[in-house]
Amino acid sequence: MSGSGKERYSWYKRLNARWPWLKIGLMFVLLILVAGISNGWWIPRAGLNEERTPKVIAGLTVEAADGPPRAKRENYVGKKLVALTFDDGPSGATTPKLLDILKEKQVFVTFFVLGKNAEANPEIVKREAREGHEVESHTMYHQKLGKMTDSAVAKDINEANSVITEITGNEINLIRPPYGMINQAVRNQAKVPLALWTVDTLDWQSRNASAVKREIMSSVFDGAVVLMHDIYESTVEAVRISVDELREEGYEFVTFSDLAKIRDAEMQNGVAYGSFRP
Numbered sequence: 001m002s003g004s005g006k007e008r009y010s011w012y013k014r015l016n017a018r019w020p021w022l023k024i025g026l027m028f029v030l031l032i033l034v035a036g037i038s039n040g041w042w043i044p045r046a047g048l049n050e051e052r053t054p055k056v057i058a059g060l061t062v063e064a065a066d067g068p069p070r071a072k073r074e075n076y077v078g079k080k081l082v083a084l085t086f087d088d089g090p091s092g093a094t095t096p097k098l099l100d101i102l103k104e105k106q107v108f109v110t111f112f113v114l115g116k117n118a119e120a121n122p123e124i125v126k127r128e129a130r131e132g133h134e135v136e137s138h139t140m141y142h143q144k145l146g147k148m149t150d151s152a153v154a155k156d157i158n159e160a161n162s163v164i165t166e167i168t169g170n171e172i173n174l175i176r177p178p179y180g181m182i183n184q185a186v187r188n189q190a191k192v193p194l195a196l197w198t199v200d201t202l203d204w205q206s207r208n209a210s211a212v213k214r215e216i217m218s219s220v221f222d223g224a225v226v227l228m229h230d231i232y233e234s235t236v237e238a239v240r241i242s243v244d245e246l247r248e249e250g251y252e253f254v255t256f257s258d259l260a261k262i263r264d265a266e267m268q269n270g271v272a273y274g275s276f277r278p
């Protein structure tokens with residue numbers, strides 16, 4: 001028995017004598033396999049990515065990664081609603097201050113960002129989206145699209161869309177044309193609804209927080225879309241002093257897309273919308 005045992009193991013001894021490092025090598029491979037399996041490396045990549053991607057359903061259920069989830073649509077039915085919207089940003093100087101105020105007061109708004117400014121401040125745009133706000137396009141370079149050809153309009157719009165989508169990970173669902181200027185080229189090339197407004201605060205003109213607040217309080221109505229610009233200190237201050245008073249009057253703050261959804265508006269591509277009355 002012992003003789004046959006020696007014979008049986010002789011191949012192993014020969015192998016060991018010729019390649020003494022083989023044993024260590026095999027153990028190393030085994031260790032990597034065990035570590036890999038216990039770390040979940042065998043799970044298909046697609047499955048993991050799907051779980052990590054925030055789910056966006058009609059702009060209503062953006063789960064914020066480290067902020068509060070956006071309020072549910074059913075909580076807003078039958079309420080007085082207003083959509084605060086901010087153009088021309090983001091600005092490194094003022095937009096973060098506005099975001100702090102919105103976070104503190106639990107107000108969700110819509111940012112129509114400029115592609116070139118988004119490119120310069122991607123972290124601010126990411127924060128806007130992460131904190132539950134809607135981020136849409138105000139085009140790439142703030143040109144007068146209404147005076148441009150189809151191909152020039154398409155180029156500007158597509159460039160902005162890809163820049164913003166790259167940063168937020170969300171598709172562009174709305175475009176706010178600069179100066180509210182719309183022609184057939186804009187209608188043809190937008191491929192999404194056009195977002196206008198009904199309350200113009202003229203914040204760019206007055207640069208005065210109390211004046212902006214007066215404009216809001218005197219013109220606001222249920223379903224209004226308020227136009228402001230997050231690139232002015234005075235506008236940030238105007239938001240700070242207006243939000244509580246709007247709440248006292250019974251207003252709830254929703255994003256542009258949420259307002260449309262809650263009011264059952266089926267927005268069409270290339271068509272402009274500025275309010276959603278009950």
Ligand code: NI
Nearest residue numbers: 087088178179
């Ligand atoms: Ni603008």
